[in-house]
Amino acid sequence: MDYIFHIIILINIYIILTTSTNLLVGMTNLLSLGQAAFYGLGAYFSVLALMVLHLTIIPALLFSAICTSLMSLLIAYPSLRLKGDYFVLATLGFQLIIYTILYNWISVTKGPFGISGIPSPSLFGLLYISGIYSFLVLSSVLAAMVIYIFYKLIHSPFGRALKGVRDDELSLLSIGRNVTSLKIWAFTLSSGFIAIGGCLYASYVAYIDPTSFNLDEAIFILAAVLIGGTGNIKGPIIGAVFVVVLPELLRLVGLPDSIGANLRQIIYGLTIILLMRFRPQGIAGEYALK
Amino acid sequence: MSESILNIDSITKSFVKNIVNVHGNNEDERYFIIDDLDLLVPKGKITALIGGNGAGKTTLFNIISGFVESDSGTVLYNDKSNSINISKMKPEQIARIGIGRMFQDNHIFQNLSVLENMLIADSNTFGEIPINSFFRTKKNKEVEENKIEKAKEIFENIFGNNNSFWERKNDKAKNLSYGQKRLLGLTRLLMGNYQLLLLDEPSAGVNASIIPQIMEIIKSFVDDKDLTVFLIEHNMKVVLDIADFCCFMSHGKIAALGTPDDVISNDEVRKIYMGA
Amino acid sequence: MFLQFIANGIVIGSIYAIVSLGFALIYNTTKIFHLAYAVLYMFCPYMILTFFHGLGLNLFISFTVAIIITVFLSVIMEFLVYRPLAKKESSLNIMLISSIGIMIVVTNIISLFYGSETKILNSEISKTFTIGNIILTYAQISQVSISMILIVVFLLFLKFSRFGIMTRAMRDDDVLCQVLGMDIYKMRYVLFALSGLFSAIIGGLVAYDVGMDPYVGMPILVNAVVALIIGGIGRFEAPIIGGFIIGILQALSVWAFSARWQDAVTFLLLIIFLLFRPTGILAERKRLV
Ligand SMILES: Nc1ncnc2c1ncn2[C@@H]1O[C@H](COP(=O)(O)OP(=O)(O)OP(=O)(O)O)[C@@H](O)[C@H]1O
Ligand SMILES: [Mg+2]
Numbered sequence: 001m002d003y004i005f006h007i008i009i010l011i012n013i014y015i016i017l018t019t020s021t022n023l024l025v026g027m028t029n030l031l032s033l034g035q036a037a038f039y040g041l042g043a044y045f046s047v048l049a050l051m052v053l054h055l056t057i058i059p060a061l062l063f064s065a066i067c068t069s070l071m072s073l074l075i076a077y078p079s080l081r082l083k084g085d086y087f088v089l090a091t092l093g094f095q096l097i098i099y100t101i102l103y104n105w106i107s108v109t110k111g112p113f114g115i116s117g118i119p120s121p122s123l124f125g126l127l128y129i130s131g132i133y134s135f136l137v138l139s140s141v142l143a144a145m146v147i148y149i150f151y152k153l154i155h156s157p158f159g160r161a162l163k164g165v166r167d168d169e170l171s172l173l174s175i176g177r178n179v180t181s182l183k184i185w186a187f188t189l190s191s192g193f194i195a196i197g198g199c200l201y202a203s204y205v206a207y208i209d210p211t212s213f214n215l216d217e218a219i220f221i222l223a224a225v226l227i228g229g230t231g232n233i234k235g236p237i238i239g240a241v242f243v244v245v246l247p248e249l250l251r252l253v254g255l256p257d258s259i260g261a262n263l264r265q266i267i268y269g270l271t272i273i274l275l276m277r278f279r280p281q282g283i284a285g286e287y288a289l290k
Numbered sequence: 291m292s293e294s295i296l297n298i299d300s301i302t303k304s305f306v307k308n309i310v311n312v313h314g315n316n317e318d319e320r321y322f323i324i325d326d327l328d329l330l331v332p333k334g335k336i337t338a339l340i341g342g343n344g345a346g347k348t349t350l351f352n353i354i355s356g357f358v359e360s361d362s363g364t365v366l367y368n369d370k371s372n373s374i375n376i377s378k379m380k381p382e383q384i385a386r387i388g389i390g391r392m393f394q395d396n397h398i399f400q401n402l403s404v405l406e407n408m409l410i411a412d413s414n415t416f417g418e419i420p421i422n423s424f425f426r427t428k429k430n431k432e433v434e435e436n437k438i439e440k441a442k443e444i445f446e447n448i449f450g451n452n453n454s455f456w457e458r459k460n461d462k463a464k465n466l467s468y469g470q471k472r473l474l475g476l477t478r479l480l481m482g483n484y485q486l487l488l489l490d491e492p493s494a495g496v497n498a499s500i501i502p503q504i505m506e507i508i509k510s511f512v513d514d515k516d517l518t519v520f521l522i523e524h525n526m527k528v529v530l531d532i533a534d535f536c537c538f539m540s541h542g543k544i545a546a547l548g549t550p551d552d553v554i555s556n557d558e559v560r561k562i563y564m565g566a
Numbered sequence: 567m568f569l570q571f572i573a574n575g576i577v578i579g580s581i582y583a584i585v586s587l588g589f590a591l592i593y594n595t596t597k598i599f600h601l602a603y604a605v606l607y608m609f610c611p612y613m614i615l616t617f618f619h620g621l622g623l624n625l626f627i628s629f630t631v632a633i634i635i636t637v638f639l640s641v642i643m644e645f646l647v648y649r650p651l652a653k654k655e656s657s658l659n660i661m662l663i664s665s666i667g668i669m670i671v672v673t674n675i676i677s678l679f680y681g682s683e684t685k686i687l688n689s690e691i692s693k694t695f696t697i698g699n700i701i702l703t704y705a706q707i708s709q710v711s712i713s714m715i716l717i718v719v720f721l722l723f724l725k726f727s728r729f730g731i732m733t734r735a736m737r738d739d740d741v742l743c744q745v746l747g748m749d750i751y752k753m754r755y756v757l758f759a760l761s762g763l764f765s766a767i768i769g770g771l772v773a774y775d776v777g778m779d780p781y782v783g784m785p786i787l788v789n790a791v792v793a794l795i796i797g798g799i800g801r802f803e804a805p806i807i808g809g810f811i812i813g814i815l816q817a818l819s820v821w822a823f824s825a826r827w828q829d830a831v832t833f834l835l836l837i838i839f840l841l842f843r844p845t846g847i848l849a850e851r852k853r854l855v
Contacts, residue, residue: 031659078841084658085599086844089795093836096788100833104826152424157409157417157434164399164410171397174355175411175482176385177418185420215784219666226663262678269670273647276664280656287401289659 005136009204011244012139016146016197018225018236023150024190025222026230027159028183029166029290034075034091035194035221037098040213041068042195043202044102047115050203057121057129057138061199068195069188076187080180095218102210114209121203135204142200146193151233153189162186166231166287223268227275229285238284243268294368295486295518296331296354301363302542303349323349324360325542331486333368336512336519338529338550341539342562347522348394350539351488355391356381369485386413390484394491394522396471398478400464404455407463407474408441409434413483437481444480448507469496476507480515487511489521493528501525505532526554526563570700571821572814577706579813580713581768586790586797586805587720588764591757594800595736598648598661602668603765604783605676610636610766611773612676612780614687633766640762641755643668649751669784677780686777705775712771716764717806724802729756737800785829789816792836798846807847811835 017039024030045064049055055063079090102109109115120130129138153159161182164172169179202208220243228239246267250260280288303324323346331337341347352358354365356379364377367389376384385391399407414437417423417430445456455474458466466474472492479487492508493501509532511517523529529536529550536553538546546556553559585607592600613632617623623631647664692703724730736743736753744750769783790805793812797804812835816828839846 029659031662078837082840082844085597085662086840088599088659088662089791089836090840092788093792093833093840097830097833097837100827100830104830149424153420156420156423157415157430158420158423160402160406160410161415161418163402163406167399167401168397170357171393171399172410173357173381174385174391174393174397175478176382176413177415178382182418189420219670222663223666223670259678262674265674266671266678269667269674272667273664273671276656276660276667277647277650277654280660288657289663290657 002132005132007244007248009132009135009139011241012143013197013201013204014221014224014240014244015143015237016200017194017221018228018240019146019150019233020190020193020197021221021225022230022236023153023162023186023193025225025289026232026235026285026287027154027162027166028186030080030183030186031088031222031289032091032190033088033215033218033222034095034098035190036213036215036218037095038068038072038191038194039198039201039217039221040098040102040208040210041071041191042198043208043213044109044115044198045195046199046202047118047208049199050119050121051115056125057123057203060121060203061142061196064199065192065195068198069192072188072191073184076184077180080183080187092215095215099210099214102213109210112209112211114207116207118202118206118208120206129203139200139204142196146196147233147237149193154233158185166290220268223272226282226289227268227271229282230289231281231285231287235282235285239282242283293333294330295333296329296520297366297368297373298327298329298331298350298354299364299366301327301350301353301365302361303346303353303358304361322542324353326363327539327543329537329544329547331518331520332535333518334512334516335534336508336521336532337535337537338533339520339522339537339539340524340526340529340553340559340563345539346542347539348490351391351490351522353377354384355389355488356384367486385482388483388485390479390482390487392475392479392487392489392492394494396468396475398463398471398475400462402463403460404463404466404474405438405441405459408444408478408481409437411478411481412437412440413481440481444477448477448510469500472496473500473504473507476504479511484517486518486520489519491522491524493523493525501528504528508532530554567699568821569698571817573700573702574820575814575817576810577702577710577813578816579810580710581772581786581809582789582793582813583806583809584713584716584764584768585786586793586809587717587802588761589787589790590794590799590802590805591733591761591764593794594802595733595740595757596648596652596754597658599658599665600761601662601665601787602643602672603761604787605669605672606636606640606762606765607769607783607786608773608778608780609639609672609676610769611687611778612680612685614770614773615680615685618687629770632770633763636766636769637759637762639672640758640765644754644758649754652751652754673780673783680780682780684777684779687774692775703775705771709768709771709775713768716767721802733757734802789832792832792839794846795844796835796839796846798848801848804846804848 021035024032042064045067046060049060049063075094079087082090103111105111120128122128129135161177164177165179165182172179224239224243225236227242228237229235247260247264250264255263275282301324302322304320304322307319339347349358353360356376360377364375367374367376367387369387374387399410402410414433416433423430442456445453449455463471463474476492493504496504505528508519511519533550536548536550537544538553538556538559540558545558546553589600589603592598610632613635614628617628617631618625647668648661651661651664692705694701694703695707724733732748732753740750789812790809793808794805796811797808812832815831819828819831
């Protein structure tokens with residue numbers, strides 16, 4: 001049973017990551033290879049909140065979301081002036097920089113040794129969220145909240161304006177909208193919410209190191225979104241379920257982990273290639289990447 | 291001429307093209323599209339801009355609406371009270387001070403519904419700040435309802451009750467026909483708060499039966515809404531029917547200017563349009 | 567010591583320059599952001615491993631066969647993935663994602679068959695060569711000299727051959743090329759083959775010196791892409807200049823600080839150029855729209 005709960009918690013974490021990424025990739029057509037950096041920043045900021053500032057869980061979540069959004073704001077303005085490939089490159093560069101810093105700034109992040117013994121967060125100082133059940137509840141609540149918020153955002157005038165950016169920037173400019181500021185909103189909101197995933201991950205696993213937030217992870221998050229589908233709510237959720245459940249299925253079939261790890265990557269890779277060719281909007285998505 | 295809304299003063303624009311010449315070397319070639327062009331666009335009238343393909347008409351519109359920066363010269367926009375130099379302004383700022391634009395190729399939001407295309411064009415951007423669409427839901431709902439009401443009214447005023455646009459309001463815009471897309475592009479301008487509309491060939495590529503409807507709409511912009519229309523048009527019948535003034539653009543300058551009848555009798559214009 | 571670092575920088579720089587040139591060959595002409603290019607760099611050494619150690623062929627023959635297979639893989643990528651997408655007029659973002667897909671698939675296939683740990687091709691300690699107080703291995707010297715030869719031959723070829731002129735024409739306007747009756751798709755095969763060749767040669771040489779694992783390609787490619795950006799997109803001399811600049815700056819940062827921060831130099835350069843001079847050092851004159 002615990003095993004299934006563990007899987008559900010992982011799915012919840014990935015739902016938060018993919019749903020947030022969808023706001024950027026699916027709604028605004030901004031392809032980012034830097035999402036793992038914000039995920040990682042969220043995780044490290046939450047460690048700061050939990051271990052140094054001794055915050056309870058809700059302030060810690062807010063703290064890491066806000067700090068990460070502020071960081072993303074620093075990146076957003078310069079990189080959003082760039083178009084197409086250049087934007088992708090800027091996010092890639094940023095991803096690599098953050099990783100290098102997390103890895104090498106040993107006095108603060110402990111570098112490759114990682115930070116262990118992250119304490120169980122408490123809720124209002126009343127009860128401790130430690131066992132798998134409490135994480136199941138916490139992660140489900142957070143995932144549901146993130147889905148709800150993004151549902152509301154996508155169906156609001158703001159979401160409509162983002163769809164406008166995706167469809168036709170020129171036209172949006174001609175009706176007097178500030179396209180850059182819309183993109184900045186999408187960028188910071190996306191990274192703020194992805195930080196919540198990072199915070200959840202850090203407190204659940206109780207140990208983080210930079211390799212969980214490297215370029216491979218960024219590609220993995222992006223792959224999950226693109227496989228599940230872009231531009232609506234259900235696509236990213238399906239993507240999160242797919243990428244978390246597939247390895248477990250391979251394990252159930254009896255493949256040893258050493259083969260399974262490569263095999264599932266190969267399956268992801270092939271899925272992406274085939275989807276891009278035959279169904280670029282993903283399994284359940286609404287809009288293809290432009 | 292009466293009071294002018296747009297004062298275009300010695301605008302020059304050239305493009306540089308990097309080509310591979312016959313020897314296989316790279317070479318820059320500079321050519322002038324607009325060459326020291328002056329023009330006053332009168333307020334409250336329909337002014338047509340004509341000229342051969344590639345004369346630079348669309349480029350002039352791009353300069354006015356801020357999508358392209360001119361090499362030199364100024365564009366002054368005379369608002370209700372004051373005159374503003376818009377030559378260095380960004381497209382979205384220019385749109386917000388009251389210059390609306392319709393593009394030569396359909397630039398509507400293909401993946402939004404017909405109704406959403408109207409709503410997004412509204413001058414009120416209240417709910418587009420995520421905080422407003424989240425926390426001030428009541429006000430936001432009100433604003434949205436007003437926008438929908440406004441869109442409905444515009445459709446009814448132009449196309450009559452039970453019009454097909456309102457019936458198809460939830461269809462994706464990409465499913466409309468080409469002519470319908472142009473009509474939508476034209477009507478959505480009424481959602482904004484504009485003084486001057488730049489229309490780039492509104493009648494291009496549409497069925498002859500829709501052209502009278504388009505002319506009606508343009509005329510109603512001026513007669514009912516007191517707007518000014520500056521329009522590029524290749525269809526001389528439309529120009530003769532609705533334009534108050536006409537200017538002919540050639541070799542980067544305004545070569546002839548006057549009432550449509552005057553301009554059409556100009557030799558060079560005849561050469562291009564009548565093949566005579 | 568300082569000169570030794572400069573020399574190391576030039577060695578690394580020549581690797582970046584060649585990889586960057588191969589990447590630019592695809593990017594400048596087809597606009598495909600060919601991230602899967604990274605796997606060609608590591609694929610060739612594994613082929614050498616198979617023929618040299620596995621089948622016991624002679625080193626030179628193993629090298630040649632491995633290079634041919636790598637070139638073939640490069641062309642296969644175009645044939646199976648990019649070409650159908652290009653025919654469908656898919657967007658560049660979709661090409662980029664597909665490229666990531668290829669990269670994931672090939673990397674993991676290699677890792678599945680050969681394991682993900684480091685493998686070495688040459689277990690002898692390589693002989694060194696001393697000029698003044700600079701010490702280089704023979705492998706490093708061959709990397710630099712072969713890179714130089716490749717670069718010079720390629721640039722001359724580009725300048726004077728019919729193929730070179732066609733490549734430059736394609737860089738400028740591939741629709742026009744099509745109208746003028748050039749067979750774009752045939753050209754693209756040649757370009758993919760050529761870029762695969764570059765990557766295979768240098769990848770093989772480097773791996774012969776220091777060994778390889780399935781993930782060696784990506785860091786090199788990232789540096790190569792940055793080299794292209796700082797050199798300037800659009801011109802074929804640019805990636806070479808950029809490659810040497812990065813190589814030397816990295817070596818200097820190792821000299822001045824420590825090896826830990828040498829990657830940071832690259833990313834810093836990337837950000838600086840993206841922000842202040844996205845057209846690169848050898849700016850193609852900026853074309854509007
Ligand atoms: N961004 C650009 N770069 C280079 N040349 C351009 C650019 N934009 C326009 N031109 C050139 O400027 C000239 C004028 O173009 P423009 O679109 O203004 O013509 P037009 O008068 O609107 O023609 P049409 O009646 O066909 O719409 C054309 O020769 C075009 O090729
Ligand atoms: Mg035009």
